[in-house]
Amino acid sequence: MLEFQNITKIYESKNKQVVGVDNVSLKINKGDIFGIVGYSGAGKSSLLRCVNLLERPSNGKVLVDGIDLTQLSSSELRTARLKIGMIFQHFYLISQKTVGENIAFALRAAKTPKNEIHKRVKELLAMVGLTDKEDVFPAQLSGGQKQRVGIARALANNPSILLCDEATSALDPKTTLSILKLLKQINEKLGITIVLITHEMNVVKEICNRMAIMQDGKVIEEGAVYDIFAQPIKPLTQEFINSVVSFEIPDEILKDVKGQVIKLLFKGEVAGEGVISDTMQRFDVKGNFLHGTIEYIQERPLGIFVMELQGEKSTVDEAKKYMEQRGAVVEVVKHV
Ligand SMILES: Nc1ncnc2c1ncn2[C@@H]1O[C@H](COP(=O)(O)OP(=O)(O)OP(=O)(O)O)[C@@H](O)[C@H]1O
Ligand SMILES: [Mg+2]
Structure with missing residues (x-):
């Protein structure tokens, strides 16, 4: 050592x-x-x-x-x-x-x-x-x-x-x-x-x-x-x-987005797309992908998605909570 x-x-x-x-x-x-x-x-x-x-x-x-x-x-x-x-x-x-x-x-x-x-x-x-x-x-x-x-x-x-x-x-x-x-x-x-x-x-x-x-x-x-x-x-x-994995959304795009913008992180084996589609089915929110990628770091997948969520604030909050329970790290990029 x-x-x-x-x-x-x-x-x-x-x-x-x-x-x-x-x-x-x-x-x-x-x-x-x-x-x-x-x-x-x-x-x-x-x-x-x-x-x-x-x-x-x-x-x-x-x-x-x-x-x-x-x-x-x-x-x-x-x-x-x-x-x-x-x-x-x-x-x-x-x-x-x-x-x-x-x-x-x-x-x-x-x-x-x-x-x-x-x-x-x-x-x-x-x-x-x-x-x-x-x-x-x-x-x-x-x-x-x-x-x-x-x-x-x-x-x-x-x-x-x-x-x-x-x-x-x-x-x-x-x-x-x-x-x-x-x-x-x-x-x-x-x-x-x-x-x-x-x-x-x-x-x-x-x-x-x-x-x-x-x-x-x-x-x-x-x-x-x-x-x-x-x-x-x-x-x-x-x-x-x-400089190697950019998840920045250009300001011009963010400006035109009406709903809340969140960044979702799925570490390791948590399959991001599955969690997101389940969430869309369960909750009355409309999801709009702005960015998505799966990076492999140390041969371990890291899924990153940026999406817009449209809907009632309380429903959007519930949807985020559900995704967290399913293993996502949720970060708000832009409030409504
Ligand atoms: N022999 C030296 N005499 C005086 N100052 C030094 C000497 N070597 C380094 N420094 C100073 O120490 C600081 C750190 O330098 P260092 O060379 O360790 O940086 P570095 O991170 O390796 O940079 P680089 O990516 O350019 O190689 C700098 O401010 C540099 O000017
Ligand atoms: Mg050096």
């Missing part, structure tokens, strides 16, 4: 201080794929760099499996760092070395016996699908392939945690997807905990099970990805969610 306890990072530059991370406490469970989301400058990289102490926090503790890394001697820290792999947006491969040598470099740094290095390089290349690229130089690879080398290198010393700082931001959507699939495979097969920074909610939706949203150095919301997608609380979180 990875735990941040009251982490603050203050950067001192000439005559002013910049707060990069502001008192963040966060627990990341073993086996999580944990997404950290936020706009530029929110403090995501600063926080991530505190995990392996590339950046020393000004205050607070970083616990990896219960051990406070900030208290380790420099040689203990070197050993601990081997168990924390990291990949970056711009890959940072050594351009004068072949793919195989780039990976071998990480193994040598960990004092892997010479006669084991080549075998391990081959294993790692197979894991990331680059068996035929061992003797090629980074310049001869596509962005996606470069990131695969980055991943192989990060996994060289069997880390328990893999940190990814905008690892797919330089890639096109299709390549992004293939890298995310690889990361998920690594998480499932090797049980490696992944902490992933991104400003793209699609990335989170694709592979993360839990997430946190950062703003001005603080974590403003955190939880299971499914729950946050279903009911984001903070305006910034809503903004991020809306």
Whole structure:
């Protein structure tokens, strides 16, 4: 498990201080794929760099499996760092070395016996699908392939945690997807905990099970990805969610709607359409769909419908109550 306890990072530059991370406490469970989301400058990289102490926090503790890394001697820290792999947006491969040598470099740094290095390089290349690229130089690879080398290198010393700082931001959507699939495979097969920074909610939706949203150095919301997608609380979180699953009804349309407008949320296995049609049959209300979608998040369906309800106020209220009893989360978007 990875735990941040009251982490603050203050950067001192000439005559002013910049707060990069502001008192963040966060627990990341073993086996999580944990997404950290936020706009530029929110403090995501600063926080991530505190995990392996590339950046020393000004205050607070970083616990990896219960051990406070900030208290380790420099040689203990070197050993601990081997168990924390990291990949970056711009890959940072050594351009004068072949793919195989780039990976071998990480193994040598960990004092892997010479006669084991080549075998391990081959294993790692197979894991990331680059068996035929061992003797090629980074310049001869596509962005996606470069990131695969980055991943192989990060996994060289069997880390328990893999940190990814905008690892797919330089890639096109299709390549992004293939890298995310690889990361998920690594998480499932090797049980490696992944902490992933991104400003793209699609990335989170694709592979993360839990997430946190950062703003001005603080974590403003955190939880299971499914729950946050279903009911984001903070305006910034809503903004991020809306960028991938938008349920906003244009004002021009809302203006012309006469009845009450409600948003219905059906989580998991509750079949939304069935509940809605039962409601329409039972109550003397007229329903008008304005928007409807079923999203799959973590392979769990999330049904979202926006509809207008016309009828007597008391009947409309009863209908809403009935839908709630049937498992819907009902939110009024516009009163009559
Ligand atoms: N080495 C540094 N020296 C001074 N200030 C820094 C340093 N690194 C980061 N900061 C400041 O700390 C704040 C958080 O930066 P950070 O790089 O962690 O944000 P981020 O969320 O990763 O942004 P991005 O999405 O652009 O990568 C910013 O205000 C930034 O200017
Ligand atoms: Mg960053």
